[in-house]
Amino acid sequence: MKTIGIIGGGQLGRMLAMAAARLNFRTVVLEPQPDCPAAQVANDQIVAAYDDPRGLDELARLADLITYEFENVPVSAAEQLARSRPVFPPPKALEVAQDRLVEKRFINGCGIATAGFHPVDSQADLEAALAEFGGAGVLKTRRLGYDGKGQRVFRSAADDPAGAYVALGQVPLILESFVPFDREISVIAARAPDGTTACFDPAENVHRNGILHTSTVPPSVGGSTTEAARKAATTILDALGYVGVIGVEFFVLADGGVVANEIAPRVHNSGHWTEAACVVSQFEQHIRAIAGLPLGDPSRHSDCVMQNLVGDDIARVPDLLAERNVLLHLYGKAEARSGRKMGHFTRLL
Ligand SMILES: Nc1ncnc2c1ncn2[C@@H]1O[C@H](COP(=O)(O)OP(=O)(O)O)[C@@H](O)[C@H]1O
Numbered sequence: 001m002k003t004i005g006i007i008g009g010g011q012l013g014r015m016l017a018m019a020a021a022r023l024n025f026r027t028v029v030l031e032p033q034p035d036c037p038a039a040q041v042a043n044d045q046i047v048a049a050y051d052d053p054r055g056l057d058e059l060a061r062l063a064d065l066i067t068y069e070f071e072n073v074p075v076s077a078a079e080q081l082a083r084s085r086p087v088f089p090p091p092k093a094l095e096v097a098q099d100r101l102v103e104k105r106f107i108n109g110c111g112i113a114t115a116g117f118h119p120v121d122s123q124a125d126l127e128a129a130l131a132e133f134g135g136a137g138v139l140k141t142r143r144l145g146y147d148g149k150g151q152r153v154f155r156s157a158a159d160d161p162a163g164a165y166v167a168l169g170q171v172p173l174i175l176e177s178f179v180p181f182d183r184e185i186s187v188i189a190a191r192a193p194d195g196t197t198a199c200f201d202p203a204e205n206v207h208r209n210g211i212l213h214t215s216t217v218p219p220s221v222g223g224s225t226t227e228a229a230r231k232a233a234t235t236i237l238d239a240l241g242y243v244g245v246i247g248v249e250f251f252v253l254a255d256g257g258v259v260a261n262e263i264a265p266r267v268h269n270s271g272h273w274t275e276a277a278c279v280v281s282q283f284e285q286h287i288r289a290i291a292g293l294p295l296g297d298p299s300r301h302s303d304c305v306m307q308n309l310v311g312d313d314i315a316r317v318p319d320l321l322a323e324r325n326v327l328l329h330l331y332g333k334a335e336a337r338s339g340r341k342m343g344h345f346t347r348l349l
Pocket residue numbers: 115138145146147148149176177178179180181184207210249261262
């Protein structure tokens with residue numbers, strides 16, 4: 001039986017490990033936090049930092065191939081592993097996705113529209129960039145942002161940028177033009193080593209406090225919009241020589257046009273609905289792709305809404321269990337801290 005190494009021990013790693021087990025793969029998780037969500041269902045855990053050379057050596061020794069469940073895996077770690085084991089998605093995808101400036105340039109290089117942007121490395125850069133965008137824009141740290149963290153929105157020239165560069169930590173930033181979107185959608189797509197691709201249907205995403213709240217499928221957008229989003233996702237997969245599942249987030253404009261927001265080189269929260277509404281989930285699709293197995297059929301058999309259970313939402317579990325057509329998935333986290341993703345459910349419609 002082959003063993004898949006998973007870097008990162010959160011809920012995405014947990015769901016990957018469960019999908020891997022169903023296809024007769026063993027899994028070993030590299031994660032510094034003992035008894036993490038993924039390790040609870042994996043065969044083995046290496047308790048070490050993601051860049052600990054001994055932990056990485058151990059992972060390469062135990063695993064036949066290696067993947068990851070979050071995009072901030074140090075590129076050097078992925079490259080070290082890639083010298084002795086297949087690492088999928090390719091480390092190049094990490095390089096692109098880890099830095100919002102590199103990512104936007106890469107996406108534009110694929111011929112796909114993004115928000116306008118300027119690198120910001122000082123308060124003076126910020127003020128110049130804001131002036132170019134008429135005083136509105138979204139300032140983000142180039143690295144390590146997630147769930148809306150490390151961001152500041154300027155809605156108009158009345159929003160005073162004083163102190164913003166310091167407030168975001170004096171790290172490399174990017175100012176994006178403010179995209180007046182109607183909706184947000186995402187595409188979860190997969191690419192196999194032979195270049196075959198498969199896209200799940202786009203989901204329409206609603207965020208609350210910067211955290212994904214619901215993903216609804218099908219989205220309330222026209223066919224030309226979903227087609228453009230699928231095409232953009234496929235173009236990105238091909239450009240990266242990608243193997244595995246990717247998540248690509250888009251803004252949808254009033255005229256139905258799509259603007260790419262960001263890519264996640266991994267399974268994605270907005271694809272959790274696939275475990276309830278498709279025969280092959282995004283998690284199994286990822287395992288199939290990296291293991292060189294045929295990709296599954298991405299078509300859905302049901303319309304659905306996925307909702308995250310964040311913090312105290314966990315109290316809804318007894319009621320959700322009593323509902324028909326609801327698939328509940330909990331992540332094995334002991335403490336329901338505010339803002340923490342504790343689980344999700346998908347309601348088939
Ligand atoms: N340039 C932008 N214009 C308008 N809204 C934006 C822009 N960038 C981000 N947002 C809003 O903020 C949310 C989080 O930003 P995103 O870049 O996706 O960061 P994260 O990594 O936190 O998901 C987006 O889903 C969108 O709602």
